[in-house]
Amino acid sequence: MSAEEESIFRSAEMSLIQLYIPNEISRETVYSLGSLGLIQFNDLNKKINSFQRNFIKEIRKLDEVERQYRFFKSKLDSKSISLIDDQYQLDANPIDTFNIIKESEIDTYIENATFLEKRLIQLIDSSESLQFKKMKLEELRYVLSNSATFLDRKETTANFQRNSIISFNDLQNSTNNLSNPPDFDDHYDIDDNIQFITGVIPRENFVFLQQILWRTLRGNLILNSIEIESPIYDPVSKKFISKNFFIIFSHGNLILNKIKKICESLSSNLYVIQFDKVKRSSTFLETNQNLNDLNLVLNQTVQTLDTELIAISKVLTGWSQTIKKEKSIYKILNLFNYDVNRKTLIAEGWVPTNQLLNIKSILKKITDSSGSSDILIILNVLSTNKTPPTYHKTNKFTNAFQNICDAYGVATYREVNPGLPTIITFPFMFAIMFGDLGHGFLLFLAALPFIINEKKISQMKRDDMFDMAFSGRYIILLMGIFSMYTGLMYNDIFSLSMTFFKSGWKWPEHFEVGESIEATQTGVYFWGVDSIWHGSDNALLFLNSYKMKLSIIMGFIHMAYSYMFSLVNYIHFKSVIDIVGNFIPGLLFMWSIFGYLTICIVYKWTIDWVEIEKPAPSLLNMLISMFLSPGQIDQPLYDGQKQLQVFLLIIALICIPCLLAVKPLYLKRKIDQKTQYQTIEDASPIVSSDTHIGNENYDNDVENHNGEEDDEDSEHGDHDENFGDIMIHQVIHTIEFCLNCVSHTASYLRLWALSLAHAQLSQVLYTMTLANSFEMKGFLGVFMTFFLFSMWFVLTVCVLVVMEGTSAMLHSLRLHWVESMSKFFEGEGYAYEPYSFDTILQEEI
Known part of the structure; x- marks a missing residue:
């Protein structure tokens, strides 16, 4: 399987490459690589001040051009003139070096920007000066016309x-x-x-x-x-x-x-x-004439300014994108080492391994287009112990789920990516807390317009809230679909039940008013919760028990499969000691306590306690007695329960010292061996070349052993640690694991609590609003039905869908970040951020 194919489950394999680029074609090379968007360049000039790098003059020129473009944009905004983005199109083949804008054309851009800025400033100053004169003349005209009321008296x-x-x-x-x-x-x-x-x-x-x-x-x-x-x-x-x-x-x-x-x-x-009336009249006529002439000149000036701005609006986006790309090229060139003697730039960067052939092909095109056989770009793949960046290849569907996980931490290079299972588990955990067919359908409808019009919306300017909703459109869609599924399971649609199938219970045919009656079971409902429970007095008691146990089962399944990912990581990194010292004891500890509880819950559901005429045992009391009173069973659940629980308790207790001691003792032995070999090397006498040849096999064995040891130590971060540090870390890990098994299992009870709260709040809202309208008749009943339905719908959307949905989403997010990802996720990586024009051009002017 290629790196590109598996990069959603595990980050793609990365290679560190080194490029030797002749100075003559350095700009064209960086342009082509930026169009390709595959290399994350490293800064080879970290010790050099940014103001002392080779291409700082070019960047400052382009900074000035960007300032001028921002000035143009501000004037367009003041006139409410929009940019016309479709007038500019990127090159038909952006990675073709023949389509690269020449440096002479960039100089033309710089000259045009300076000329236009001066031109606009001149027109704006002239317009403002004329506006000021117009204001003065208008005020003078008002003064002359109004002063007659007070001056024409003697x-x-x-x-x-x-x-x-x-x-x-x-x-x-x-x-x-x-x-x-x-x-x-x-x-x-x-x-006078x-x-x-x-x-x-x-x-x-x-x-x-x-x-x-x-x-x-x-x-x-x-x-x-x-x-x-x-x-x-x-x-x-x-x-x-x-x-x-x-x-x-x-x-x-x-x-x-x-x-x-x-x-x-x-x-x-x-x-x-x-004061003289005749003179004031003459001044008034002169002012009117001057004002008319000024208005004519002002209109022509404003029209000229608007024409200039409209012309700029048609090309400003294209200009801005060209200058942005040009500036980014010089910023990347400043990261390279410059060999003065050979006039060559040396670059380093990370690239997906499966894209090396593609990059070599592009570099060959650049050298061929240079027209000189002496110009050659050299690409070397370097061996390094540096940690590569983490690259998960995503699409528009998986990107939002990946961002959820990356917000908590970027996965360590080549470890299992939690973003893949999150696609299913995140909306499903949400749906357990938000299970309602009607509310889920509203969420589905909210996401549908984003998906249908995603191409149009993606080109719009969006504020933060709208962009967040649009980016998570597929998350909202799946949350709605899964909520509809769990709503069918719970038999809930806006707090009402559905009778799709025949009930498994039957009410007695004859009973007196006020008499407490009990339904008789006649079968099993075909799908989900029987609709008859919604009208019973003990519905809350039944659903409370059902959803509480269901949350424990779902929580254990979620943690168990997440814990299996740690085994996948250990196998991939060939860490046998982590399998033996961490995974196996931890797995046995989890299954001997919480796995056993989960199996008991399912087994208890399979028994008809009424038919066998025995009281159903309390599983909570059973679990507590398992630790406090081993071997003592008050209410047995099955035969041989006492012996099995004692056995499982012994296994759990044995796993704790295994978690504490196995890995530290193993690493101590490796440290002692390394110290012993180092002592032997230091004590070895200086021998001749003949003697060295005789000891060649021994030297190679020691070198290979030390190399493997270094790799393993660096893998686990124990290279520079002594045994005391290792032991402290393992003690902390063991305590945290054992306590988290208890606290995390209890944390999944939020599935039960929020599900009950959502259902009860929905029922209360319906009862206090829409249900009351059906009791009224006539015109008042029609009016109240319309009014109360509007009130019910608005509160349903605002409170139950938006507020309750946000709460359930945050709780589902916590269950993934803390309860699930803590079982296998290290999150010590850093994101792969290649140099790409697509990313640069997304920025606004």
């Missing part, structure tokens, strides 16, 4: 002075009420000698202007204002702002200067206008 100065004094007196009477300043909006008659200030202020700041002027000038002014009907666009804040026109009359330059400073501090724009 009365005596005495009137103004008298009214000012009155305002001052009003101010003195209301100094303790800052929230209610005097009303300055009265129309005062003025003379009175000075005034006009301007426009944001409406939200006008109240503050009133209060500050009131407190600062103590009424020596007249303030009038008019609300401007249409909001005015502000180019600074880039939004429309509601504003007020105001005009302030007062005496003297000192007071006027104070008023100006206060107005300017509140974001007011002040305008100087003439």
